[in-house]
Amino acid sequence: MMSAPNETENRGLFYRFLLWREKHVREKTFVLIISFLIGIGTATAAILLKYLIHSIQHLLQVNSAEGVNYLLLIYPVAGILLAGLFVRYIVRDDISHGVTKILYAISQRKSRIKGHNIWSSLAASSMTIGFGGSVGAEAPIVLTGAAIGSNLGRLFRIEQKTLMLLVGCGAAGAVAGIFKAPIAGLVFVIEVLMLDLTLTSVLPLLISSVTAATMSYIFMGTEAMFKFSQTEVFEIGRIPYVLLLGMFCGLVSLYFTRSMNWIEGIYGRLKHQWQKFLLGAAMLSVLIFILPPLYGEGYNTIESLLDGRYDFMLGNSPFHILGNSYWGIVVFLTLILLTKVFASSATNGGGGCGGIFAPSLYLGCIAGFVFAHISNWFDWTMYLSEKNFALLGMAGVMSGVMHAPLTGVFLIAELTGGYDLFLPLMIVSISSYALIIMFEPHSIYSMRLAKKGELLTHHKDKAVLTLMKIDNVIETDFIVLHPDMTLGEVVKKAIAHSPRNMFPVVDKNNMLTGLVLLDNIRNIIFRPELYDRFKVSKIMVSPSEKIRTDMPMEQIMRIFDDTKAWNLPVVDSDGRYTGFVSQSKIFNSYRDILVQTFSED
Secondary structure, eight states, X not given: OOHHHHHHHHHHHHHHHHHHHHHHSOHHHHHHHHHHHHHHHHHHHHHHHHHHHHHHHHHHTOOTTSSOXXXXXXXXXXXXXXXXXXXXXXIOSOOOSHHHHHXXXXXXXXXXXXXXXXXXXXXXXXXXXXXXXXXXSHHHHHHHHHHHHHHHHHHTTOOHHHHHHHHHHHHHHHHHHHHTOHHHHHHHHHHTSOOOOOHHHHHHHXXXXXXXXXXXXXXXXXXXXXXXXXXXXXXXXXXXXXXHHHHHHHHHHHHHHXXXXXXXXXXXXXXXXXXXXXXXXXXXXXXXXXXXXXXXXXXXXXXXXXXXXXXXTTTTSGGGGGTTOHHHHHHHHHHHHHHHHHHHHHHHHTTOOOBSHHHHHHHHHHHHHHHHHHHTTSTTSOOOOHHHHHHHHHHHHHHHHHTOHHHHHHHHXXXXXXXXXXXXXXXXXXXXXXXXXXXXXXXXXXXXXXXXXXXXXXXXXXXXXXXXOGGGTEXXXXXXXXXXXXXXXXHHHTGGGOSOSXXXXXOTTOBEEEEEEHHHHTTTTTOGGGTTTOBHHHHOBOOSOOEETTSOHHHHHHHHHHXXXXXXXXXXXXXXXXXXXXXXHHXXXXXXXXXXXXXXX
């Protein structure tokens, strides 16, 4: 009985706080305060996610280094089953493709992310990864961080332009918190989420990143995520091999990107969720049984390769018959390189929740190691440190998959403390990125939105067109004609009452059949004797082009450029008349969005 008055009183207190804040605290200062809160929230979420994953793994007590462990076949399947049931019956919303969802929210939903994403991705990914799903926890925590930023901003009634920045603060804090990498968090937002770095945005992003990283240092220690000690000094003479490694990583990234899209297409064509689960479970079980290092995130394998240890890998797999021979290791790791994408896709496609951060780091580490391991077999090549090249490969594949070379450089440097390898890290990242963009202009995160014209980019003209909605520029004050109307009816009912010089013609089903242009009939509209002689069906013409309501704005502008038209009719996907779009209306809307979204305060 007392809850309603208390709730009303609390709302009143919060409303008074908002009024006080607007009066006494400047907007820029308040954004800095919110960015600090976002940093605390994202770090808390990252720490909680890691704790949940490690707790589940400790509870299951998986020890994959002692013989064949058949529980490895059961645990990942149980994980994707639990996560799938959780999403289907509790969340009841799609929470996959976390980074893609953030890009979509920024470009199409005014940076609004649903409140359940604060906890739903965290819970589902902890079940998936804790039970051994072959994916990473980073993309779900980035979506969680972005949701924290979006919902905090909406709670404090922040305008859309600043709300976009707070979403970026959440993503930056999430990356910084889970990796203990504040610089990588900032660069990730610029490269992957494609937010412009301005004087007003850099400080909130830095505050969120540094705050989240500091909290991670406090609660998880100050050591780098992966222990790496550089025992062999990098020499300038190895630069050609670093370039070759970068190109190899670019090819691995291309294979990973295209294979994942192809496999996701297979799962997408399955109608029922149980079909997806059965296919994912079967694929995951077989792959993990044959190649046990595919179990889980794969961070243990990364640590081992960075430490120069690989002799234990074949011990609990059917490939143990090869022993620890030189080429046995190469064959085994190459198979992992080729099949990791299938294991990750099966995990997500079967109902699990996870990202590709960890798989790209995992593949990069193996790719760099295999490259150096094979090169060292030949006597005529310079000796390559397998540890160093494993670290460089992590940056190369991450840069290629995510189309983010700076993120790859800074993330790997901060993850491992390998700052002495900064120059080769840059070389391998840039060369990998340069190769993949020749074949794939968009990253694995953005290609789905780019195909629909819904991707926000650093190009301001394209960004504004992406943010524009065709519903906001359609004009409907055109008088509609019908094919059987006479010229006299057109003059009396349309031309006499409309300032327009064109009139859409529709049939009884509202399908657009043509246009009547005033310029085409100007010579007969003043001759009453012809009013009953001509009908609309005889004087109408076909439009030079039609705009569909599902077309992206960038395509609409190309149509205007090609046709040189000033007005074009709009129809829905079935061809029914909706209205007109004019260049002047688009330009006015363009100027408004440009000022609201990209102007400096």
